[in-house]
Amino acid sequence: MFLAWKELLYNKLKFSLIIGVLVLIGYLLFLISGLSNGLMNMNREAIDTWDGDAIVMTEESNQNLAQSVMDKDAVEGDFKNVAPIKNTAVIASTDDRKQNALLFGVEKDTFIEPEVSEGKMFKDDFEVVADDTFQEKGFKIGDELNLAGTDESLTITGFTESAKYNAAPILYANNDTADVLTNGRLKDKVNAFVVKDSDFKDVNVDDDLQVIDTESFIKKLPGYTEQKLTLDFMSYFLFAISAFIIGIFLYVITIQKAPIYGLLKAQGISNSFLGKSVVYQTLILSVLAVIIALALTLLTAYFLPPVVPIIFKWQLIAIYAATLIITALLGGLFSIRSVQKVDPLKTIG
Structure with a gap:
């Protein structure tokens, strides 16, 4: 030395x-x-915040969330805890700002409900909790978001952290809002169920459905x-x-x-x-x-x-x-x- x-x-x-x-x-x-x-x-950050064990989707969707559509009671009683999700892509804008996003319809008081870091949780239809990317881009609580291709608008009631899916920021809303923005396509339907059950592998679901563990689902995200x-x-x-x-x-x-x-x-x-x-x-x-x-x-x-x-x-x-x-x-x-x-x-x- x-x-x-x-x-x-x-x-x-x-x-x-x-x-x-x-x-x-x-x-x-x-x-x-x-x-x-x-x-x-x-x-993957939104999926990680859900803290689920698996995702239930249709077989024919090829693990693509937007292409998976099933009845809202498709897995009723099969798992210890499930949370349904509805999903649609939107382009949200104000007079001087525009942002591509994914709107997720979720049920209140489920384990995938976003944790609000600023503002308050949505209560009524067309109210949303936005990923903090919107806040970084200059959007504020109370902003009215115009949606491309529709006459509807959304109101930001709060912001949440770590809410991106496949690199796109998420807008969380209730299921009725998601139904309207999908032109009724998801009425009494859901895109998927997030499962919180460590024994999910022991559950048999219908032949047209598949249960995918969370990590496998993430690896199949486009480009991941x-x-x-x-x-x-x-x-x-x-x-x-x-x-x-x-x-x-x-x-x-x-x-x-x-x-x-x-x-x-x-x-x-x-x-x-x-x-x-x-x-x-x-x-x-x-x-x-x-x-x-x-x-x-x-x-x-x-x-x-x-x-x-x-x-x-x-x-x-x-x-x-x-x-x-x-x-x-x-x-x-x-x-x-x-x-x-x-x-x-x-x-x-």
Whole structure:
């Protein structure tokens, strides 16, 4: 460790370049992780707040909520606790603002009823509780929302947090409002049932219905799995790139220091001691780089506008940081072989 630290202090510029490259890789990796979590959360955050165990939909809907239509008593008495949902897409606007949204008709006093963060719960027809995205866009409590393609309007009575479905903000209303906005298509019907019953797998439903556990339902949301896999592969490639880069840098530096290693070997310094020095150098460089990259990431996240979805899961960040350090160490191992091959007689001349 002593030799490794002294060499780092002596060759500040060379090793600063390695740290700089690792910082950029770590910075990009942590940002991608945060943005990936943010994007994924936008698809599922409303479903997570429902805290249900499963979703009941029709077989022919291909797990598409809007395409699933069934009788409102289709699963009556089958599960311990169910909450029906009606769903339709709307374009809500005021004189100077417009927002695409999904309107969800829900029954009051069910477990999927939204928790109001500001204002009050809807009571009458055509009153809605809106996702806080509307508040961020400048909509206010009491605003009248005109709906494209209909003469009806909605009144915002309150706002709720974490109410997005498939990245679209939700407007919660009562079932009568949803019936009117779907032109009666959902009269005495529902799109789906959210189930809160840990034994849902033991329940047999009609042949034209299917019971899907919540996580499986989320994975089938349009674009959810594709986005996640794309961002995950970007992270994996960054790990490989970091190992490759640190390996090249340390290998070049090792070759340049061959005469020094030859002199140290001539004085009786063992290969294992010199190899440990390389490992310690890599460890110090990678740890410093991870700390700086994490600090830059948090600073960037602080200044990002609310419209940019970024969420950090610290357990995942810790795993990424540890993996980045390990891949850097693996890259540094290639230089150890070069140290072992140094011949003191040839290097000294």
